[in-house]
Amino acid sequence: MNISSPNTTAQTSKLVDENIGFVRRIWRGRIWYGTEWYITVIGGLILLGVTMMTILAPVLAPYDPNEFIGAPFTPPGRGQQALVSRTGENPVPSASEITDEVVGVQRNQNGVNLAKELNYEYERYQNQEELLTALENGEVDLIFINQELVPEVLGAYPNLGVVDEKLGRSYRLGTDNLGRDISSRIVWGARTILGVALASALLSSFVGIPLGLISGFAGGKVDRTLSLVMDSIYSFPGLLLAIALAAMLGPGLLNVAVAISVIYIPTFYRVVRGQVLSIKESLYVDAARSLGAKSSNILRRYIFPNVIPSVVVVFSLNIADAIITAAGLAFIGLGLPPDIPDWGYDLSKGHSFLVAGQWWMITFPGIMITLVAAGFSLFGEGLSEILNPRLVK
Amino acid sequence: MSPGLRRYIFVRILLTIPMVLILVTVVFFVLRVIPGDPAVAILREGASEEQLASFRAAAGLDQPLHIQYFRYISGVVRLDFGEAMKRSVPVMQEIRTFFPATVELAIYSMLITASVGIFFGAYAAHNRKSAADYGIRISSIILYSLPIFWLGLMLQMIFGAQLGWLPVSGRLSPGMTPGPEETITGLYTIDAILNRNWVLFKDAILHLILPSITLGLVLAGIFTRLTRANMLDVLEQDYITAGRARGIWERVLVYRHGLRNAFIPIVTLLGLQVALLLAGAILTETTFSWPGLGRLVVQRIYDRDFATLQGAIIFFALIVAGVSLIVDILYGFLDPRIRY
Numbered sequence: 001m002n003i004s005s006p007n008t009t010a011q012t013s014k015l016v017d018e019n020i021g022f023v024r025r026i027w028r029g030r031i032w033y034g035t036e037w038y039i040t041v042i043g044g045l046i047l048l049g050v051t052m053m054t055i056l057a058p059v060l061a062p063y064d065p066n067e068f069i070g071a072p073f074t075p076p077g078r079g080q081q082a083l084v085s086r087t088g089e090n091p092v093p094s095a096s097e098i099t100d101e102v103v104g105v106q107r108n109q110n111g112v113n114l115a116k117e118l119n120y121e122y123e124r125y126q127n128q129e130e131l132l133t134a135l136e137n138g139e140v141d142l143i144f145i146n147q148e149l150v151p152e153v154l155g156a157y158p159n160l161g162v163v164d165e166k167l168g169r170s171y172r173l174g175t176d177n178l179g180r181d182i183s184s185r186i187v188w189g190a191r192t193i194l195g196v197a198l199a200s201a202l203l204s205s206f207v208g209i210p211l212g213l214i215s216g217f218a219g220g221k222v223d224r225t226l227s228l229v230m231d232s233i234y235s236f237p238g239l240l241l242a243i244a245l246a247a248m249l250g251p252g253l254l255n256v257a258v259a260i261s262v263i264y265i266p267t268f269y270r271v272v273r274g275q276v277l278s279i280k281e282s283l284y285v286d287a288a289r290s291l292g293a294k295s296s297n298i299l300r301r302y303i304f305p306n307v308i309p310s311v312v313v314v315f316s317l318n319i320a321d322a323i324i325t326a327a328g329l330a331f332i333g334l335g336l337p338p339d340i341p342d343w344g345y346d347l348s349k350g351h352s353f354l355v356a357g358q359w360w361m362i363t364f365p366g367i368m369i370t371l372v373a374a375g376f377s378l379f380g381e382g383l384s385e386i387l388n389p390r391l392v393k
Numbered sequence: 394m395s396p397g398l399r400r401y402i403f404v405r406i407l408l409t410i411p412m413v414l415i416l417v418t419v420v421f422f423v424l425r426v427i428p429g430d431p432a433v434a435i436l437r438e439g440a441s442e443e444q445l446a447s448f449r450a451a452a453g454l455d456q457p458l459h460i461q462y463f464r465y466i467s468g469v470v471r472l473d474f475g476e477a478m479k480r481s482v483p484v485m486q487e488i489r490t491f492f493p494a495t496v497e498l499a500i501y502s503m504l505i506t507a508s509v510g511i512f513f514g515a516y517a518a519h520n521r522k523s524a525a526d527y528g529i530r531i532s533s534i535i536l537y538s539l540p541i542f543w544l545g546l547m548l549q550m551i552f553g554a555q556l557g558w559l560p561v562s563g564r565l566s567p568g569m570t571p572g573p574e575e576t577i578t579g580l581y582t583i584d585a586i587l588n589r590n591w592v593l594f595k596d597a598i599l600h601l602i603l604p605s606i607t608l609g610l611v612l613a614g615i616f617t618r619l620t621r622a623n624m625l626d627v628l629e630q631d632y633i634t635a636g637r638a639r640g641i642w643e644r645v646l647v648y649r650h651g652l653r654n655a656f657i658p659i660v661t662l663l664g665l666q667v668a669l670l671l672a673g674a675i676l677t678e679t680t681f682s683w684p685g686l687g688r689l690v691v692q693r694i695y696d697r698d699f700a701t702l703q704g705a706i707i708f709f710a711l712i713v714a715g716v717s718l719i720v721d722i723l724y725g726f727l728d729p730r731i732r733y
Contacts, residue, residue, distance in 0.1 A: 035527065232415040235713060237672035240690070240706050244423055247694045247702070324540050328676050331542045332691050344540075351546060351680070355554045355561060362550065366543035374538035381534060 040382025046375030054191045061184035062172075065341040069169075071146065072179040073353070076360050079170030080144040082163040083135065083153070104131050104140035115144075132157060174360040176346065177353055182360060186368055188341040193372065196257050196336075197322040201315055203261035208268025209311060215269070216276025217299055227273070230266040238263035242325055246334040253336060256329060260322050271314050275307045309387040316380030320373045327369050343369050397732050401725045409718050416710040417469055421462055424703050474704030484704035487689060492708075493579025494564055495685035498608065498677065499670055500580075501601050505609025506616050506670075507663055511652070513613075514620025514659075518628060519647045529617060536614030541673050545607040545680035552603060560600050562682035569596050604681045608673050612666055619662045620655070627655040657727050664720030668713045 053060060063069050071080070103120040105112050106128060115122040123140055125131045131143050136157065145153060147170060154160060173182040215226040233241070245259035279285065285302050293302075329335050330344025331351075338345065343365035350361030449455040453464065468475055474484035517529040553561035560566065564581060571593060577584050582601065585594035627633065628651055636646045675687030682688070686705055693701040725732070 035522070039531070228411055229415055232412045233419065235412070235668060235717065236416055236710055237668045237675075237713065239672035239675055240709055241420075241423070243675070243690065243694065244420060244702065244706055248424060320538060324538070327540050328542065331540070331676065332679055332694070334694065347540075347543060347546065354546060354550050357554060359550055359555075362543070362546045366540065366547065369540050369543065370535065370538050373540075374535050377534045377538050378531070 036382045036385040039378050040386060043375050043379030043382055046371060047379055050190055050194065050372050050375065053187055054194055057187050057191055061187040063181040063184045065180065065185045065188040066339055068179045069181055072175060072177050073358050074171050074175040076172060076174040077170055078147045081147050081150050083143050083145060083160050084141060084163050102140045104134045104143040106131055135160065173364050176361050177349060182364055185341045185346060186364055189343045192336065192340055192342050193323055193326060196253060196326045197319045199257035200260040200322045201318045203257060204264040205268050205311065205315060208265040209272050212269040212272025213276055213299060213304065216273040217280065230269045234266035234270065239325060239328060242329060243332065243334060246329050251335065251337045256326060256335060260325050264318050264322065267318060268314060271310050272307050275310050276303055279303050279306050313380050313384040313387060316376050316383060320376035320380065323369060323373045398725060401732050402722050405718060405721050409714050413710060413714050417466060417707055420703060420706050421465060424699055425458065469707060474707065475700050477698055477701045484701050487701055488686065488705060488708050491684060491686050491689040494683055495674055495687065497580040497582065498604055498674055498683060498685060501605035502608035502612065502670065505605055506612040509613040510616030510620050511659060514617040515624050515648065515652050517621045518624030521625065533614040533617040537611060539611055541607060541611045542676040542680045544611060545677055548603050548607055559603055564597065564600050564684060566596050569593060604677050604683055608677045611673060612669060616666065620659055623655045623658050624651060627651050661720055661724050664716055667716045671709055671713065
């Protein structure tokens with residue numbers, strides 16, 4: 001019973017027949033599917049966003065996720081800016097005018113990378129004082145200093161000026177303990193986590209679905225044995241099993257996916273088996289059988305297609321779970337090799353620097369994990385109520 | 394005790410045995426069949442052949458696999474998980490040291506899960522399809538999509554590091570650890586009450602707040618949904634309609650008559666959350682440096698001590714099986730319709 005659904009069939013058909021555009025069709029989905037539709041759409045939009053992110057990662061990520069590009073622990077939105085000396089009334093030159101110049105960089109800071117990347121020659125100096133003096137004396141033509149210090153420095157040295165913003169750089173989400181750009185790591189990390197979750201869900205469905213089909217269809221001893229094994233694994237804290245497997249298999253994308261997939265095989269098995277048991281009793285299966293269809297044909301052409309809707313739902317919910325489990329494994333230190341950008345690994349790194357107040361290292365990866373997992377959950381939940389309306393509570 | 398009940402309990406216990414056996418077998422073979430020699434893994438690369446051989450002999454790894462397996466199974470029956478590799482301590486003793494911390498964390502988390510879950514679940518069921526219902530449902534989905542350790546990290550950062558209200562890690566402040574004469578249950582809060590040591594009690598509670606909220610809230614996400622579904626079942630029953638027809642005040646009807654009847658399945662479900670609770674405890678303990686079983690597991694992975702790892706995992710399995718057995722038997726007592 002749905003209060004918001006139209007009362008008469010005439011009304012429904014009128015709404016269905018209406019020639020409406022794609023966007024409005026999505027907006028009106030509620031009419032056919034109830035309010036669950038919105039949950040599905042919200043989830044779907046999140047998934048669409050993440051998928052775009054994985055596809056467009058090279059375009060979206062400003063830097064290489066593994067490259068040490070800046071000073072460590074740069075807060076979000078902060079970065080380095082380029083300063084030049086301006087003598088007299090001359091306006092500050094623009095970036096294009098100052099090619100082929102010498103850049104002064106600080107020793108322990110990553111200005112060297114910046115200078116190399118911009119094809120400048122560079123001189124190293126011990127500290128910022130020397131850097132500023134060198135700039136004033138004309139030894140170098142350009143220096144990089146931290147963005148937050150710029151106003152202070154400009155106040156103390158009135159004949160310096162900031163060049164074109166483009167020459168300096170700021171990091172939208174800050175940098176981590178090694179000076180890697182967090183926004184780039186987030187963008188590339190989406191590929192990793194989706195890859196692991198998708199691979200593990202595929203693996204567990206490849207094993208779980210056939211087992212469920214056979215068990216439900218064959219019945220008898222096969223069914224009882226398989227059910228007992230699957231129920232035992234199902235009742236066990238999955239993360240622990242994944243931990244044991246991941247610890248033994250060692251780091252690696254496929255290894256983590258395998259470790260996670262084992263704990264979700266029973267989920268697919270149980271759902272498929274349950275569905276097969278009820279479909280097996282339906283009239284059209286009886287009809288097919290009495291017409292002389294082979295068992296394998298019945299399973300393939302009559303039962304399997306009807307299992308698909310539930311499998312789709314479980315698949316989506318399973319990916320959500322796998323994402324959280326994968327992040328958990330990485331957090332414990334059982335994830336991927338360190339050269340693969342991974343949100344869970346970034347969180348475990350951020351854990352060490354939390355008390356010092358580097359909040360940006362843990363906040364952003366965590367938000368992303370939650371968002372993606374919630375996206376798959378919402379999508380699956382909404383879908384399940386749309387596909388199995390009798391279960392709607 | 395009726396014969397039906399006796400039969401039910403008997404069958405239920407019988408069913409638990411193969412379940413545990415399967416789990417022990419799976420864990421045993423997972424830790425062995427997978428490529429990689431434990432002796433090499435523990436002694437690291439570069440150990441001499443004699444060292445490896447003597448280590449294998451000491452740990453019984455030179456025996457054929459099936460003999461190792463039966464030896465291990467017969468140990469598990471006596472709750473003997475063998476000796477820890479590297480240090481000569483029985484695994485069971487290690488487990489006994491770390492277990493009370495996990496129990497304490499689990500109890501307080503359960504309290505939070507139950508109170509949050511039952512309240513919001515019942516409210517959502519009562520106001521079905523209202524804005525509050527959708528709000529509660531979406532927030533419960535988001536709650537259980539939260540990586541448990543991330544919620545912990547954020548709470549640590551906000552309430553521990555930034556505001557400085559609560560301790561960030563551990564069970565007690567340094568120097569507060571009670572002596573052996575004060576240890577009765579190993580649960581610091583309970584021991585403190587029994588010894589009337591209120592300073593210790595306050596310290597233990599302060600350390601418990603963040604970890605138990607972390608674990609409790611994430612589980613509450615799932616539990617809210619379960620409560621809501623169960624309450625909806627109950628609210629569709631005839632006696633609720635009958636009560637409504639008699640003009641019983643709606644709130645009394647829902648929260649007294651309805652909730653009371655939904656309580657049995659709800660408590661059962663709470664018992665069945667133990668697997669999730671323990672899985673969550675591993676991550677919570679890692680986040681908060683909480684010296685419990687989960688931390689033992691993680692530490693022994695770093696040490697590559699597979700004997701302790703295997704023992705701890707099987708101990709987890711025994712607890713899960715034990716709790717679900719107890720819950721099912723209690724359920725059988727309370728509801729005479731549940732019989733084999």
